[in-house]
Amino acid sequence: MRHFSALLLVVTALSARATTSSFTIVASFYPVYIATKNVTRDAPGVDLRSLAPPTTGCLHDYQLTPADILLLERADVLVLNGAGMEPMLASWIKQHPHLPVIDSSEGIPLIMQSSLHAHLTCHHPLPHEQEHPCHHPVPNPHYWLSVTRHMRQVENIAMGLAAADPLRAAYYLTNAASYVATLRHLRCELRRILADLPQRELITMHDAFPYFAQEFGFTIIAVIQSEPGQAPSARRLAELAQLIRAKGLRAIFAEPQYSDAPARTLARETGAAVAMLDPIVTGPDDLDAYCAAMRRNAQTLRTSLTTPLPALSPPPHISKSLSPNPADTCAADPTNACFAK
Ligand SMILES: [Zn+2]
Numbered sequence: 325m326r327h328f329s330a331l332l333l334v335v336t337a338l339s340a341r342a343t344t345s346s347f348t349i350v351a352s353f354y355p356v357y358i359a360t361k362n363v364t365r366d367a368p369g370v371d372l373r374s375l376a377p378p379t380t381g382c383l384h385d386y387q388l389t390p391a392d393i394l395l396l397e398r399a400d401v402l403v404l405n406g407a408g409m410e411p412m413l414a415s416w417i418k419q420h421p422h423l424p425v426i427d428s429s430e431g432i433p434l435i436m437q438s439s440l441h442a443h444l445t446c447h448h449p450l451p452h453e454q455e456h457p458c459h460h461p462v463p464n465p466h467y468w469l470s471v472t473r474h475m476r477q478v479e480n481i482a483m484g485l486a487a488a489d490p491l492r493a494a495y496y497l498t499n500a501a502s503y504v505a506t507l508r509h510l511r512c513e514l515r516r517i518l519a520d521l522p523q524r525e526l527i528t529m530h531d532a533f534p535y536f537a538q539e540f541g542f543t544i545i546a547v548i549q550s551e552p553g554q555a556p557s558a559r560r561l562a563e564l565a566q567l568i569r570a571k572g573l574r575a576i577f578a579e580p581q582y583s584d585a586p587a588r589t590l591a592r593e594t595g596a597a598v599a600m601l602d603p604i605v606t607g608p609d610d611l612d613a614y615c616a617a618m619r620r621n622a623q624t625l626r627t628s629l630t631t632p633l634p635a636l637s638p639p640p641h642i643s644k645s646l647s648p649n650p651a652d653t654c655a656a657d658p659t660n661a662c663f664a665k
Pocket residue numbers: 382383384466530531532552
């Protein structure tokens with residue numbers, strides 16, 4: 325952070341030299357694209373593209389298309405999520421060593437998991453396989469769902485772009501400082517929304533939420549799809565139903581990018597509600613898309629985890645005594661430590 329601030333001071337003096345010549349930035353997929361969109365805001369001549377369309381979702385099984393190759397060929401810089409999210413780009417990058425590549429996960433603490441359960445991919449393919457399940461821990465790549473890690477990701481993108489395109493460095497670093505401040509406020513708001521929930525154990529659709537859970541004090545006790553996009557077996561569903569009943573879970577969490585059919589089956593079996601948590605791998609082309617989706621997620625959790633199961637419904641006067649939504653008072657409390665820079 326100290327390096328980031330120092331760099332910002334130096335390049336601000338150079339801002340008058342910002343050029344209008346074209347500079348093509350390719351971001352690998354949606355959350356990296358939205359972060360980079362904020363970092364490059366109003367920078368003249370920047371042509372920002374997302375490699376995977378914003379409807380793609382996670383890149384766990386993504387294959388490069390001919391159009392992707394054409395876009396990569398004209399990129400001036402490539403911005404990756406890193407942490408194993410883009411295995412399909414490894415060989416292309418190796419064959420194009422001249423292209424600056426920003427790994428926005430650099431220096432960010434990652435949660436290590438067994439790929440046999442998390443459908444993660446090794447960085448070191450075996451000689452006869454491009455990808456294979458690892459029998460040792462590999463990073464979970466969904467770190468942008470921790471606001472703290474996402475702040476660092478935004479700074480990494482800005483510093484990488486400033487190095488690759490010094491003439492627009494002042495834009496990148498100033499925008500990043502402003503967006504990180506916004507994210508710091510968002511983190512405070514989410515902490516307030518998610519405080520004091522009666523239930524903090526979650527079952528989610530795929531393994532996207534451990535960073536979010538770690539940051540906001542939840543525990544992921546199971547995922548419905550151990551392989552993204554693949555329906556769970558009947559045996560797996562029975563195990564999950566037993567777990568939901570044993571824990572008395574009020575809700576199970578599907579994702580907008582996957583079918584909610586398995587979650588609905590579990591809901592019918594157990595009486596738990598189905599709610600949507602968005603891993604923010606698809607969405608609108610908006611600067612505030614990440615913040616808006618994180619707020620929706622937090623409100624969804626609050627609503628779902630404070631709504632009693634039908635069989636356990638208390639009388640109306642008790643349910644009204646649930647604590648008020650603390651987000652309403654977050655911005656009005658300037659003494660809150662979350663707002664300290
Ligand atoms: Zn994923």
